[in-house]
Amino acid sequence: MRSSMDDGIAADFYDFESALSDEERKILLKTRAFMHDEVKPLVNENWAAGTFPEELITKFRESGLVGLSYEGYGEHRPAVSHLLTGMMALEMSRVDASVATFFGVHTGLAMYSVHAGGSQEQRDRWLPGMAAIGAFALTEPLDGSDVAAGMGTTAERQGDTWVLNGAKRWIGNATFADHVVVWARDLADEQVKGFVVGKGTPGFVTEKIANKISLRIVENADITLTDVRVPEADRLQNVESFRDVAEVLRATRSGVAWQALGVMIGAYELALAYATEREQFGRPLAGFQLVQDLLVKSLGNITACWGMLLQLARLQDSGVFKDQHSSLAKAHVTARMREVVGWAREIFGGNGIVLDYDVARFFSDAEAIYSFEGTREMNTLIVGKAVTGESAFV
Incomplete structure (x- = not known):
């Protein structure tokens, strides 16, 4: 081995x-x-x-x-x-x-x-050219978890052209992306369709969201679409409803869980190194029982989540992967991530709030990961329906 x-x-x-x-x-x-x-x-x-x-x-x-x-x-x-x-x-x-x-x-x-x-x-x-940068525009200013039912961005077909109007929010990479996948409600059948909008298309305006405390390097943007004209050839041909959007989210949600695991590991490694180097009362922090307790609890969370995600990947590779599998992973791993980054910051004491020591960045970034790609509450409802047979969505 x-x-x-x-x-x-x-x-x-x-x-x-x-x-x-x-x-x-x-x-x-x-x-x-x-x-x-x-x-x-x-x-x-x-x-x-x-x-x-x-x-x-x-x-x-x-x-x-x-x-x-x-x-x-x-x-x-x-x-x-x-x-x-x-x-x-x-x-x-x-x-x-x-x-x-x-x-x-x-x-x-x-x-x-x-x-x-x-x-x-x-x-x-x-796809071959998408070494150029892409973005994914689903969330709207007034609709996050309920965007499936309340999507305000619309698409109207006019011959071989679609006209898009509306707004999107929290769209990562949008300020510099070459291609943005925009999801909009077709006025003809009220179903969600997907469109690939190229950079510089008239009526497509992005504005960077400022003053974030999490994932500050990510260029999230507000997008305004005013009579944006997209050819039928740039409408995703195999998308017929929001179920197709959900398929994308199901596939990518597991990636967010892996991302949360990486944040846990990054914070833990920083805390472990700091604890072995920093001395208080004449001995390394790592020599104190309470510090070891925080490190071991962190390692336990990491190891359990890693095992969970290993099996999740096997389910994906074997083709028996379901919505509830990725939802449980996203909800559980991000919750454990919050615990680990908090304990890591605690080990650093006052230095834990200074960017120079890195752990403050992990602590802050965890908050966004905890919320995007489905909140804990929404993913809990998906899993809850799977295990009980009863839908608690309202």
Whole structure:
């Protein structure tokens, strides 16, 4: 058995990395090196400024890490396993959750929308070139969890053109994305349709959301659509209703759970290192029982969640994956993440609120991950319906 401990993953207490094949592990190590060498030096400065380091766009395009989930696209022609893509999300979030979110919005939400909802012609047209950046516009200013029932953005067909009007909010990557997948309600049949809107399309306006306390590197935007004209050829041809949107969310929600695990691990590793180096009362913090208790509880959460996500990836790879599986993972892992980042910050004491020590960034970023891709409450209702047979949605 090959241990990842030698590569600095102190939190992999049960050696989950050994579940990867040799080829998959090479890709994971490539991801690890990219995040350490190219991303980590840029993180704190950009987090403090609330800016995205745009030089990373070119570096990601050249990295060979984009599009690995899709057979025939990207550098890796066969699609890689869900376990590897999950471990890649973990690896990215272990360094920075904002950059991991940027990557997940592009390669997960945007690319998967085209992969699952587009025709073969559309997949061939957009996916190879989506080393360019994508975004996913679903949430609206007045509709979050209830957007399926209350979507205000509309689409009206006029011959071979669709006219979109409305507004979207919290759309990651939207300020600089080359392609934005916009979901809108068709006025003719009241069903949700998907449209790929290109950068610079007249009537499509983005405005960066300022003053965030979480995922500050992510360029979330408000989008206003005023008579935005989209050709029928750019409507996702295999999307007929919100059920198709839900399919995208079902597939990507598990990635958010892996991201939450990565945040846990990043915070835990920081706390462990600090506890062994920082001395109080003439001994390292790590030598105190109460500190060890926090570290062990953190490691327990990490290990349990990692095992859960390992099996979740196996369900995905075997084709028996269901909504409730990803919902339970997202709800449970993000809740445990909140505990771990809190304990990690506690170990740092006053230094835990200073960006220089990194843990404050993990602590803050966890709040956004806890809420997006379905709140804990909404995911609980999905799982609750599955286990009881009764719907508690109102």
